[in-house]
Amino acid sequence: MTAISLRAFSWQGDDLFRRACLTSAGLISVLMFAILLSLCIGAWPALENFGIGFFFSSEWNPVTKEFGAANALYGTLVSSIIAVFLALPVGLGVAIFLSELCPVWLSRPLSIAIELLAAVPSIIYGMWGLFVFAPWFSEGFQVWAAEHLSELPLIGPLFSGPPMGVGLLTSGIILAFMILPILTSLIKEALSTVPKVLREATYGIGATQFEVIIKVLLPAIKGPIFGALILALGRALGETMAITFVIGGAQSIDSSLFMPATSISATIAEQFNEATGDMHISALIGLGLVLFMITFIVMGSARVLLRRKAK
Amino acid sequence: MIRKFKNQLFRAMCLLATLIGLGILVIILFTLFQKGMAGMNWQLFTEVTPGPGGEGGLANAIVGSIIMTSLGIVIAAPVGILAGTWLAEYGQNSKTADTIRFLNGMLMSAPSILIGLFVYELVVVFMGHFSGWAGAISLAIIALPVIISTTEEMLKLVPITLREAGAGLGTPRWKVTVKLSYRAVSTGIITGILLSVARISGETAPLLFTALNSSFMTVNPNEPMANLPVTIYQFAMSPYDSWNQLAWSGALLITMAILFLNIISRVLPQLKKRRS
Numbered sequence: 001m002t003a004i005s006l007r008a009f010s011w012q013g014d015d016l017f018r019r020a021c022l023t024s025a026g027l028i029s030v031l032m033f034a035i036l037l038s039l040c041i042g043a044w045p046a047l048e049n050f051g052i053g054f055f056f057s058s059e060w061n062p063v064t065k066e067f068g069a070a071n072a073l074y075g076t077l078v079s080s081i082i083a084v085f086l087a088l089p090v091g092l093g094v095a096i097f098l099s100e101l102c103p104v105w106l107s108r109p110l111s112i113a114i115e116l117l118a119a120v121p122s123i124i125y126g127m128w129g130l131f132v133f134a135p136w137f138s139e140g141f142q143v144w145a146a147e148h149l150s151e152l153p154l155i156g157p158l159f160s161g162p163p164m165g166v167g168l169l170t171s172g173i174i175l176a177f178m179i180l181p182i183l184t185s186l187i188k189e190a191l192s193t194v195p196k197v198l199r200e201a202t203y204g205i206g207a208t209q210f211e212v213i214i215k216v217l218l219p220a221i222k223g224p225i226f227g228a229l230i231l232a233l234g235r236a237l238g239e240t241m242a243i244t245f246v247i248g249g250a251q252s253i254d255s256s257l258f259m260p261a262t263s264i265s266a267t268i269a270e271q272f273n274e275a276t277g278d279m280h281i282s283a284l285i286g287l288g289l290v291l292f293m294i295t296f297i298v299m300g301s302a303r304v305l306l307r308r309k310a311k
Numbered sequence: 312m313i314r315k316f317k318n319q320l321f322r323a324m325c326l327l328a329t330l331i332g333l334g335i336l337v338i339i340l341f342t343l344f345q346k347g348m349a350g351m352n353w354q355l356f357t358e359v360t361p362g363p364g365g366e367g368g369l370a371n372a373i374v375g376s377i378i379m380t381s382l383g384i385v386i387a388a389p390v391g392i393l394a395g396t397w398l399a400e401y402g403q404n405s406k407t408a409d410t411i412r413f414l415n416g417m418l419m420s421a422p423s424i425l426i427g428l429f430v431y432e433l434v435v436v437f438m439g440h441f442s443g444w445a446g447a448i449s450l451a452i453i454a455l456p457v458i459i460s461t462t463e464e465m466l467k468l469v470p471i472t473l474r475e476a477g478a479g480l481g482t483p484r485w486k487v488t489v490k491l492s493y494r495a496v497s498t499g500i501i502t503g504i505l506l507s508v509a510r511i512s513g514e515t516a517p518l519l520f521t522a523l524n525s526s527f528m529t530v531n532p533n534e535p536m537a538n539l540p541v542t543i544y545q546f547a548m549s550p551y552d553s554w555n556q557l558a559w560s561g562a563l564l565i566t567m568a569i570l571f572l573n574i575i576s577r578v579l580p581q582l583k584k585r586r587s
Contacts, residue, residue: 017485021397024390025411028459031452032414035425038432093328101325112577114332119573120339121513123540124562127547128339177335184332208318231420238422240516241544265424265516272428272520288428292421299420303413 039292042285045278054286060251060267062276067283069290071251075168075261076291079243080236082172082257083179084229090176091183091232092225096213098184099191111188118181126245129174134165134246137173142258161256166248169257174242179232186228190221223305230302238295240265264291340566347563350556355564360526360542364551369561371528375537376565379443379522380512382532383450388504391455392493395462400488412463419456426452427517435521443532446522453514454507461503465496498583502576509572513565515540539565 046067047054057068094114098107142163150160161167194217202212218225248260249270262270264287275281354368361367394411402408430449435441469492477487493500518541525537539561546558 014483014485017488018397018401021393021401024393025397025402025408025459027390028394028411028415028418028456031455032418034433035421035429038429039425042428042432090328090331093325094332097325097329101322102329110329110333112574113336114329116570116573117332117336119509119569120336120566121515121540121569123513123515123543124339124343124566127543127558127562128342130547132338132342180332180335208314210318210321211314213321234420238420238424240422240424241540244544245547265422268424268428269516269519272431273523285428285432288425292425295420295422296417299417300413303416 036292039285039289043282043289046282046286049279050283054283055290058251058253062271062280065277065279067279067286069264069287071253072262072264072267072287073290074253075171075247076237076263076265076294078257078261079168079171079175079247079263080233082169083175083236084233086173086176087179087183087232088229091180091187091228092218094180094184095187095191099188100209100213100217111185114184115181117177122178122239122241123245125174125178125242129170129242129246130166133174134170137170138163138165145258157255158257161254161258164248164258164260166246166260167256167258168247168261171243171247171261171263172257174246175236175239178239178242179235182235183228183232186231187221187225190224190228191217193224194220227302227306230298230305234295234299234302237298238265238291240269244269264288343559343563343566346556346559347561350560351563355557355560359528360537360546360557361553362526363549364553366553367557369539369542369557369564371525371537372539372542372561373564374528374530375443375522375525376512376539378530378532379446379450379518379536379538380508382443382447383454383511384504384508386447386451387454387458387507391458392462392500394455395459396466396488398459398463399466400484400492415456415459418452419460422516423449423453423514424516424519427520430517431520441521441523441535443522443529443534443536446518446536446538447532449517449521450511450514453517454511457507457510458500458503461506462500465499465503466492468499469495498580502579505572505576505579509569509576512572513540513569515544519544 050057050067053068055069055073057066058070058074059066059068060071061067098111098114102110142165145159146161146163149158150156152159198216198220199212202216207215243263244266247263247266249262249266250260251262251267252259254261268284268287271280272284275284354366355370356368356373357370358366358368359371360369394415398408398412402411426449430445430452434445434448438445466488473491473495474487477491478484482490518538522538522541523535524541524545525535527537529536543558543561543565546554546561549555549558
């Protein structure tokens with residue numbers, strides 16, 4: 001008798017445990033849904049008031065209660081795209097060096113050191129960017145660019161303006177440092193999936209390392225590199241504290257990359273606690289909603305891409 | 312000759328890229344030491360944050376950070392481990408499991424400032440004031456997906472023979488999971504938790520509008536709570552020298568703690584492997 005009741009209990013235990021596990025897993029979908037819902041509810045007053053114009057208007061004036069997302073959206077996209085452009089060649093170089101060129105005993109400690117870059121908190125990048133990098137950048141590159149690049153046709157306007165240190169380009173550079181580790185580790189992973197035979201065959205016909213890597217390895221991992229780039233872009237889009245320090249916090253769209261600008265996350269971080277009234281808060285949450293949608297689309301497509309390639 | 316030269320040039324460029332990456336890490340750490348060491352004294356750990364321009368320490372911020380990080384992990388770890396268990400043991404390759412995995416990945420990459428906005432609307436507006444609880448909850452949401460995915464990955468590594476051996480003895484499935492599988496991969500799960508502690512202890516954005524900050528020593532999570540990241544942010548942006556100094560010392564403190572946790576979490580699995 002006791003044996004039967006014990007067994008009955010143990011089955012109950014099984015059921016209970018399974019349910020607890022399922023509930024916890026289900027919580028993730030509830031959370032994602034709740035985050036989207038709360039952003040929508042919070043943003044509703046602003047969306048209702050400004051309509052579709054909220055996404056395109058570059059007006060951001062707490063005094064007249066006019067709010068539009070265009071400035072922040074511009075800053076977010078441009079700084080992130082700069083970051084990806086700068087980080088790609090460096091990330092490729094590091095990944096190739098670590099997995100193809102450097103001796104095995106050195107590769108692991110160096111990889112860990114590069115990965116530690118990702119562990120450094122965002123706020124530290126911000127402080128370092130503002131107090132160390134920005135002054136150095138304004139005295140060096142920006143002065144040089146003002147003399148040599150600003151007169152050039154087409155790209156000239158990008159590099160004109162006073163050398164202030166902070167601004168869109170600085171944000172892009174700091175972001176590039178921050179996404180470097182993820183880019184490197186994803187490219188390294190992709191490189192490791194290329195069969196050894198392929199390398200040996202190409203070396204066998206007398207190719208140099210350069211030729212093997214450029215003509216065989218990189219074309220073989222085009223897909224994953226693209227996926228990694230989009231993933232890194234997604235990371236850059238949502239970055240907050242680093243950007244808040246170095247972007248300058250100016251609600252404007254300027255043709256020069258040297259000028260201060262703002263991003264969605266920086267605007268929210270700077271203004272949320274000092275918001276003047278409900279419409280201001282609602283507009284900030286509306287910015288959050290825009291950010292949520294962009295990162296969801298970007299990250300979602302990166303995941304789909306990477307998964308398809310992995311199969 | 313040209314091919315050889317190209318090859319050398321290419322190798323040099325790759326080396327240069329690596330040096331840039333490493334250089335950034337070295338320069339950041341150097342800056343932190345250079346500017347942070349000056350403020351490393353007893354005062355830093357024993358006195359609370361000073362008023363504008365005054366002298367003081369970071370005791371309340373350190374205590375607040377430890378409390379909120381611990382609360383966050385205590386909330387996230389059990390839920391995360393159970394959810395990871397469901398994905399690895401029950402859901403496996405089902406559609407539902409795939410959806411949850413996808414959403415978990417999205418939550419992991421959701422900008423942390425949005426988690427802050429969410430918790431603000433959910434907890435802060437509901438409670439009517441900023442609080443340590445709200446901060447802890449937002450940190451828990453950030454830690455959760457990391458713990459879920461490491462737990463799942465780890466449980467997948469448990470050999471099927473181990474489960475079969477347990478099941479063969481008539482052990483119910485939950486006991487096999489709890490007593491055999493969890494124990495077999497405990498180091499891996501602990502590593503995941505350590506990494507998520509490292510990740511959330513540097514988070515600033517979500518705390519800006521959940522825990523806010525406080526210039527008093529509080530251990531009551533029902534009140535706004537001091538914490539290192541927000542203090543660093545406010546003090547670094549201030550015009551006062553003494554506040555700036557505290558910001559750099561706080562930055563050194565938190566970065567060292569995080570790098571230490573990261574390195575431990577890498578060394579731990581290897582130590583275990585070597586011992587067995």
